[in-house]
Amino acid sequence: MPLGSTALPFIVIGGGVAGLVVARDLAIAGERVVLVEATDRLGGQVRRHRLAGLDLDAGAEAYAARNPSVPELARELGLAGELVSPNPAGSWLFTAESDAYPLPATSLLGIPAVIDEQLERVLGAQATARVAADAELPAELGADAVTLGELVRVRMGEAVVDRLVAPVTTGVHSAHPDALPLDRVAPGLLAALAREGSLAAAVRTLRDQAPAGSAVGGIRGGMARLVDELERELARLSVDVRVGAPAEDVTPTSIRVGAERLLGTVVVAAPGVLAPASIRPATVVTLIVERPELAAAPRGSGVLVAPGAPVTARALTHQSAKWDWLAHAAAGLDVLRLSYEHPVPTDTARGDATTLLGVTIRPRDIVESAVVEWQRSAIEASAAHPQVGEAASGTGLASVVQHARATARRLLAVGGTREDDVRLKREKGSTTNDD
Numbered sequence: 001m002p003l004g005s006t007a008l009p010f011i012v013i014g015g016g017v018a019g020l021v022v023a024r025d026l027a028i029a030g031e032r033v034v035l036v037e038a039t040d041r042l043g044g045q046v047r048r049h050r051l052a053g054l055d056l057d058a059g060a061e062a063y064a065a066r067n068p069s070v071p072e073l074a075r076e077l078g079l080a081g082e083l084v085s086p087n088p089a090g091s092w093l094f095t096a097e098s099d100a101y102p103l104p105a106t107s108l109l110g111i112p113a114v115i116d117e118q119l120e121r122v123l124g125a126q127a128t129a130r131v132a133a134d135a136e137l138p139a140e141l142g143a144d145a146v147t148l149g150e151l152v153r154v155r156m157g158e159a160v161v162d163r164l165v166a167p168v169t170t171g172v173h174s175a176h177p178d179a180l181p182l183d184r185v186a187p188g189l190l191a192a193l194a195r196e197g198s199l200a201a202a203v204r205t206l207r208d209q210a211p212a213g214s215a216v217g218g219i220r221g222g223m224a225r226l227v228d229e230l231e232r233e234l235a236r237l238s239v240d241v242r243v244g245a246p247a248e249d250v251t252p253t254s255i256r257v258g259a260e261r262l263l264g265t266v267v268v269a270a271p272g273v274l275a276p277a278s279i280r281p282a283t284v285v286t287l288i289v290e291r292p293e294l295a296a297a298p299r300g301s302g303v304l305v306a307p308g309a310p311v312t313a314r315a316l317t318h319q320s321a322k323w324d325w326l327a328h329a330a331a332g333l334d335v336l337r338l339s340y341e342h343p344v345p346t347d348t349a350r351g352d353a354t355t356l357l358g359v360t361i362r363p364r365d366i367v368e369s370a371v372v373e374w375q376r377s378a379i380e381a382s383a384a385h386p387q388v389g390e391a392a393s394g395t396g397l398a399s400v401v402q403h404a405r406a407t408a409r410r411l412l413a414v415g416g417t418r419e420d421d422v423r424l425k426r427e428k429g430s431t432t433n434d435d
């Protein structure tokens with residue numbers, strides 16, 4: 001029986017993708033849903049800005065294709081024809097010695113699956129021989145590793161952690177491999193190691209099992225279109241969406257928004273609500289550049305930066321080389337996006353782009369620029385509340401969407417009994433200033 005008509009609503013705190021997705025799934029099942037968002041707009045870390053007449057993603061600009069959750073959601077939202085793959089040229093690596101190489105094509109999070117000349121160019125002969133030793137080591141070695149760094153170090157040596165995996169994880173997850181739990185960033189890798197006997201073979205099988213095509217995907221026009229469509233759906237489903245409405249005094253069954261107390265089953269989709277959030281800052285500098293030499297995409301779709309390299313940026317995405325739709329829209333301009341831990345002046349980004357791309361970009365080549373600061377939350381799951389979003393699922397849209405939908409299914413499965421309702425109604429009777 002749909003509970004919507006009689007039961008108290010679900011109250012979703014946070015209007016990022018996680019909150020929007022969980023609210024949508026609950027509403028589709030007939031539940032009443034209230035969603036409160038602290039800021040004046042929905043989308044959280046997915047939003048657009050406009051530079052040089054181009055609509056660009058200011059935050060997330062792609063999704064990992066390691067699970068089908070984002071393309072599935074996009075299809076449900078009518079965006080099937082808008083899913084796109086990036087330029088297959090792939091990313092490059094910029095080393096501490098200021099060398100630039102294409103990243104090994106067959107790899108997972110930078111862990112090489114194949115030993116070839118390209119790998120030897122990046123690592124040198126000795127470290128490549130250490131990678132080869134992985135095939136001879138007992139399968140149990142590394143079986144108890146907790147972090148990605150631990151596993152790669154023990155199987156393939158320090159150089160692979162430093163020169164290949166760290167640049168990928170700092171660029172993608174903003175974290176060193178030693179800070180990344182294996183079960184979050186590479187689920188199935190330890191099981192594959194046990195089956196296959198070596199890390200390289202484990203990576204090969206996981207790569208083979210992954211959906212065909214590119215490791216990431218995008219949406220023509222930018223990932224922010226996902227938020228536009230989710231917002232439209234919530235309106236259609238009559239979800240009570242309130243922006244500029246920060247939730248306070250949060251309990252499992254109630255929140256306060258301004259002077260109003262709302263009762264219902266609280267689903268937390270915002271960091272820092274349950275406990276002081278451990279927040280990592282991040283800054284993205286976008287440069288719109290007029291420099292014909294960049295049209296040749298000198299470093300593929302972008303550059304990942306190894307620790308010790310003489311730039312401040314952690315990564316550079318050559319967005320107009322990565323996405324055809326953007327190259328088309330940019331009509332001869334180039335769009336570069338550089339990631340930093342802390343805010344930097346545009347001129348630092350210009351210098352870093354020159355170093356990383358090997359093409360001099362002069363101040364007069366910059367048509368427009370933007371520096372956007374973000375706060376990203378580390379994992380801080382709580383058992384007491386249903387919780388979705390990157391604090392519970394790990395960072396990235398693929399994890400966030402998959403986890404939010406699984407959580408909605410779980411809430412709906414237990415919702416039939418809604419034992420909380422009895423307690424809630426009692427609580428409601430004793431509350432004076434509610435609805």
Ligand SMILES: Cc1cc2nc3c(=O)[nH]c(=O)nc-3n(C[C@H](O)[C@H](O)[C@H](O)COP(=O)(O)OP(=O)(O)OC[C@H]3O[C@@H](n4cnc5c(N)ncnc54)[C@H](O)[C@@H]3O)c2cc1C
Binds near residue numbers: 016038059374397
């Ligand atoms: C620069 C950047 C680039 C990224 N690139 C990619 C990428 O290419 N691919 C990818 O998959 N992922 C990427 N990510 C990560 C991805 O964007 C996030 O993992 C994802 O969007 C998180 O969604 P969320 O809903 O969990 O959290 P958020 O988007 O952070 O949403 C949380 C929401 O809760 C609101 N909120 C907070 N407190 C309260 C309160 N008390 N009451 C009400 N509301 C509250 C916030 O205002 C916010 O809107 C990127 C992130 C950044 C910052």
